[in-house]
Amino acid sequence: MDLLIIYAIYLVVSLTLNLEAGYSGIPNFGKAMFVAGGAAVAGSVSGRLSAFIVGISYSGDYSNSAPIIINRLNAALSLNPILSVEILLLGILLAAGIGAALGYLASYPAIRLREDYLGMLLLASAQFFQIFLRSYPPVIGGVQGIEIPDFFGWANTGPGARDVVILGVVTLFAASVYIYFERIARSPLGRTLRAIRDNEVASRALGKDDVAIRKRVIIVASAISGMAGALLTFYVESVGPDTWSRQDWTFPFWVIIILGGAANNSGVAVGAFTYAFILKTTDRAKFLLQGILPSTTFNYLQYLTFASLLVLVLALRPEGIFPEKPSLTLKRQTVAAIIETNANGLEQKPDSSAKENS
């Protein structure tokens, strides 16, 4: 169950990275920042807001008193599913907003800099964002992180029922993101993105506004990453700064994309599953081998495994498991039919062919 939920969240974030890096050629090495932004705002607002609405007063800052009041909050929220869902949605929306805002900020240099400079800048920004979260307690409680109430408490009717509900929510989310991105990829916009990636000058000459399109791609991708971060926060019921390291929230998505195949959404889906599967199986193995190997060593071994996997894929099969598909063209008969109808229509309405060409 845990595997599937984590898979869905990873899938969403890797799809957004795929839209940026795979289709549009924007090397986002600061993915952690956007996911963390969403998670942080969702975590920091939802807890305070629910305590305020339910009417539990606390002294001092929320992050310090959260462990004391969390049980009462959970009890109150589980009796009031509508309120829980409302706050949940609000948190996700806020996360999308902060993701989009961060994306807008990032897009400012992104459209001006070369790949290597941009990569350095985003990597450094993400690192700073993590430091900021760690050292600025009012957001998510500084080093210890923050506990947030359980907004799925109402679903906890039987053993594992909460997980089933969350799985449903994240699956719905992931599926809609997948369909949305797949539609983008197959649309004229998707071809424009690839055109910009492959040859900026040529696409500009054809009248494509590459700056505006890139900006929009970053904003949309970042907003969705933020939402994924918020969902993760609501699932694990807490958020802390140490989660959002480069090792855990930027690097894996690159592994997934490279493994599955850049600019190919179904490849990314397979890559995300492979990653989540290896991660969770090795986690299980870690648990079983506790006596033989200390668990921290195992974590480091995981890093090592994924890093070498990535380098191996880059060296031996740079296009990934599923290579990028050429964009589909219409069948010859279809084209002929369109031309024929146009030719017929042309006699009556001269403007109708303009729509087909655009």
Add this chain to the structure above:
Amino acid sequence: MAIGLTLTYLTTKVPNFAYGSFVTIGIYTALSFYSLYGISPYGALPFAFLVGCLSSVGMYLGILRTLARRGSSLVALMIATLAIDIAFVGIFGIYSDYLYRVYHIIYATNFPQLPGDFSLFGVPGIAFVAPCSLALITLGLWTLLTKAKFGVAMRASIENPSLARVLGINVEAVYVFAWMLAGGFAAMSGAYYSLWLPGGIDVGSKLIVEIFASSVLGGLASIYGAALGGVIIGASEILITTAGVDVFGSSVGIYQKGIPLVLMIITLLVLPQGLVSLRVGKILRLTRKLRSFRLSKYLRLRGT
């Protein structure tokens, strides 16, 4: 530190995300020497340099060159360096766990700064040694690049690899040498770092903000610029933070790391070629114009 990054960038045109980890290599060499044999980090310096050289060359030959020969794109190489960085964190982690289990060093993943520093006029010796070695390294590189034949060959292969190859320079050897120096300098600065600040397995990864900022500020294409950038970034980080704490209270101290980032962003947007692209002549002409302007005003005043 930034000098090394600039060196590697110059040769392969790939920003090396794993560069911070070479600093960590130095830190861990110092730690092992201190805790296993009781040798101070100064004593560990040559070994740190050596280990840094070896791993840097290994990384270049083993991974980056292999990938580049297979025709990987720039982004793919960047991802590879990111992967190497992650792998290094893993290796340090395993190593510190090993230290803990075999030698029972409990603080191996996160440790305070190492003792073994001498003091001079009541100031820790590192405050003298580090700037001096920076000056020495810059001077040494300058001599190498301008006076020695090999250095000239290096510059040639950086500026125009194919032409240098035609002239019979072994460009590959030059690149390997540059990477070796880079790794060595990074590990050396790591050994210094361990005398001054607490260390840990991901220190290098966290330092990446400052390292990139220094290199970019100095202009990624200039070694001297990197040295200058490093000094400016380091100084401004400390000075601005101290000033900020005085003005706004201690709460701004936590944004210390933001300063290099902001400087880096400003540099990239305003002066993408870095400080070295500023034409000294242009500035001089500007000031002369200003001065003559004032002078003429002054003369006119006297004339009337």
